[in-house]
Amino acid sequence: MTDHPNSAVRAKGLSKKYKLEWTRRSLIALEPLDLNIQEGSVFGLLGPNGSGKSTTMKLLLGLIKPTEGEAHIFGYPAGSMAARKTIGFLPENPYFPHYLTGAEFLNYCGRLCGLSGSDLKKKIDQLLERVSMTEAGHRRLKTYSKGMLQRIGLAQALIHDPKLLILDEPTSGVDPQGSRFIRDLMIDLKSEGRTIIFSSHLLEQVEAVSDEVVILDRGRKLEEGPLSDLLTLPGKIEIEAAGSEAVPLEEIQKVLEKEGMKDVVVRHPRISLEEYFIRKVKNEKKAKKG
């Protein structure tokens, strides 16, 4: 066991090199990486394609062996049975067994995790409901949309009630509504005390759910830290207020400038395009039902 009782994941000098066939050269997929991810936190892995995000995840899962260094999951060596019992994993672009139905797939995953009988059946029903797939549970996976596959993928990752979730691009290729659904689910899972490590290209989503991020590029760590530290602009303040639309913004701006503040911008706050889209679709649905 490790000497970090609150560490969900701890990696020291974790690196991966691939020897290129027929040459003496090797490809560095991940340069020595140190990580200390606290239990109950949401940790974002950021970086362009080929930056080492998936390699890091595979190393933590024991799917590949590190060239050097080591990693521990809740104190257990990465890749060990004890470590994998604590992890739920959603791979990138999941290709699940398309010949199984959603419920059969969850049954398969549950049996792999040692579940069986009525406990497993109950768990499958609960998870299908949790990811809003109860009705589609009896359909084969080959008939599922990308969003549905991601949701059933999240359900399989949760089948054995893991303390740590590793999600590789959970919202990749999913429409904004599906993406929001997954984001909200991640927030729920965090509130249950689970630790989440995830990668995403949707930076707005990463910002919305992550406590800490690491930025990787070509296998090298560029930056790491709490989002609050990384994104705060030193020397600037932001004022948010609710009130009448009739308040003259120019007046407020003048008052602030009079107080010696520079580069003052006073305007009505904006929501993101994603937020606008979600609201619009929700209202449309409500109107149709009404």
Added chain:
Amino acid sequence: MKGSLLRIQAVAWSTLMEALRQKVLWVLALFAVIMIASSIYFADFTFEREFKFIKDVGSASISVLGLLTAMIGAAQLIPTEIERRTIYTTMSKPVFRFEFLLGKYFGLLSLITLMVLGMSVIFFGVVLVHEQIYVAEITAGAAAADWSPEQVRMVEDILEQSRDFGMVQAILLLWARLALVESIALLLSTVATSSIFIIFASVVIYIIGHLQSVAREAWAEVMTENWMLGAFSAVIAWLVPNFQSFSIIDEILAGETISWAYVSQIFSYSVFYTLIVLLASGLIFEEREL
């Protein structure tokens, strides 16, 4: 132990479901057509020749269709899982690699067993129909009590040919050979990534296995003259299973009576070799990067 068996069973179930839902068992319909067509086509033979012919066609068809399923099926077990990335979902669960490998092996073996059983039922069905046709022709509607000694002798001859339990021995050995071939193709699939290469290599090993006795003799003779050639012959003689020992199947089909003790000996050899090959596959797969 129980958990391990459950996990192997889960992987085997998934593998079998994939094959069944891809309608692989349609091969049984092909077998039925071959059997019925050949028995109708050669209906002008004497019953001895006809039964011999049906047995030859039946065992050859079981052998060829079984070998195709074992080699092509096993060649795809691991590479397809890696290519589709479905292996990540399974191996991120608390599953030992050898459990996954054995599950894959037994899943395909279950399919092969179902096929062999199905083909055997069709085979014995065709034989039974022909037996009844011949008996009816000879006795021409007379009651058994009124049969002449000549008719009794002829019916006894027919029953001796049609109810030849040597065919059960032959089918059992054919099945054991298929189980061994499947394990060899699986071993190759833990090393190679190309299904075509695995199938090709399996065929080569199968052919070399049939030349085992030649290799053993060569080893004994050449060892004294040229040690390098002798060592090469020895490697082939001791590493490649002796498929020549299954030539007993041809003797059974030729009508020779073989003791169950000898059949058990060949069967045990096959099981022993299969276990060794599976062990080697497990050790190699343990080190493979996914």
